Amino acid sequence: GQSLEQPSEVTAVEGAIVQINCTYQTSGFYGLSWYQQHDGGAPTFLSYNGLDGLEETGRFSSFLSRSDSYGYLLLQELQMKDSASYFCAVGGNSNYQLIWGAGTKLIIKP
Amino acid sequence: DGGITQSPKYLFRKEGQNVTLSCEQNLNHDAMYWYRQDPGQGLRLIYYSQIVNDFQKGDIAEGYSVSREKKESFPLTVTSAQKNPTAFYLCASSKRQGADTDTQYFGPGTRLTVL
Numbered sequence: 632g633q634s635l636e637q638p639s640e641v642t643a644v645e646g647a648i649v650q651i652n653c654t655y656q657t658s659g660f661y662g663l664s665w666y667q668q669h670d671g672g673a674p675t676f677l678s679y680n681g682l683d684g685l686e687e688t689g690r691f692s693s694f695l696s697r698s699d700s701y702g703y704l705l706l707q708e709l710q711m712k713d714s715a716s717y718f719c720a721v722g723g724n725s726n727y728q729l730i731w732g733a734g735t736k737l738i739i740k741p
Numbered sequence: 742d743g744g745i746t747q748s749p750k751y752l753f754r755k756e757g758q759n760v761t762l763s764c765e766q767n768l769n770h771d772a773m774y775w776y777r778q779d780p781g782q783g784l785r786l787i788y789y790s791q792i793v794n795d796f797q798k799g800d801i802a803e804g805y806s807v808s809r810e811k812k813e814s815f816p817l818t819v820t821s822a823q824k825n826p827t828a829f830y831l832c833a834s835s836k837r838q839g840a841d842t843d844t845q846y847f848g849p850g851t852r853l854t855v856l
Contacts, residue, residue: 664844673831673847674784718783728774728799729845733783 633657635732637719642738643709651704651735653719661722663695663702664729669715677717678704706737714739743768745848747832752853754819754826762817762851764832771837773815774845777801778829787830790815791837819853827855 635655643649653663662681666674680686680695680702692705706713716736720729745766754760766773772791776784786799790809804823809815815834819826829852833845 673850674845676844676846679844728786728789731784 633723633730635719635721635730637717637732637735639733640736640738642740645709645711645739645741647709648705648707649709649737651706651717651719651737653702653704653732655700655702655719655721655730655732657721657723657730659723660697663693664720664722665691665693665704666718666720667715668718668734674718709739711739711741713737745832745834745846747830747848747851749851750849752851754853754855756855757821759818759820760853762819762830762832762853764815764817764848765813766815766832766834766846766848767813768834768846769812770834770846771812772835773809774833774835775799775805775807775815775817776831776833778831778850784831787817826853828853 637653664679665677667677668674678686678693680693683695683697685694690707695702716734718734719732723730748763774789775787777787778784785801787801787805788796788799788807790796793809793812796807796809804820806818829850831850832848835845
């Protein structure tokens, strides 16, 4: 079957750096995406990796290693507003569908 | 401003009733999706449509129906056959061509509660 694995919860301190890992097992691969969802809100797109390497967008970076079927989201200079759930998602086929992980709840302490 | 709208934001339904959730987008996206999210869980795909007048079942289509008569609109009907319909429903859209074809843009969601 197709699956994505990510930790259910991560706790960090304000101002610190945190890494959220995602491993995937899919029949196809059309890129790894990351989305943020605040409680009660809708997911919003953060980052996309189609090729191996690091993509940086402000305080957020995302990494992909296709040979390891692995990626991560790196959040720097954590702020309280970063408290949210973070989902990795893989484009598993050419039908523009995404396969979603179960999400990682990021808890930030002052 | 371009975006996706869903209505209503909150919806209450009695058991045995069908209910239709609205989803409209003005992003000129070809593909549209419906997801269900239960508390503390990820997103599960109900239905998706890549083009007008065409749609496919996702992982949990039983008890749901959709239509795609216009590019901008993709309404979801939750039928009485859906055994546990209380959930947060999210509509999304994406481009079919060009860059970022996998990026999905979400509406604000509809929270359905069956009484």
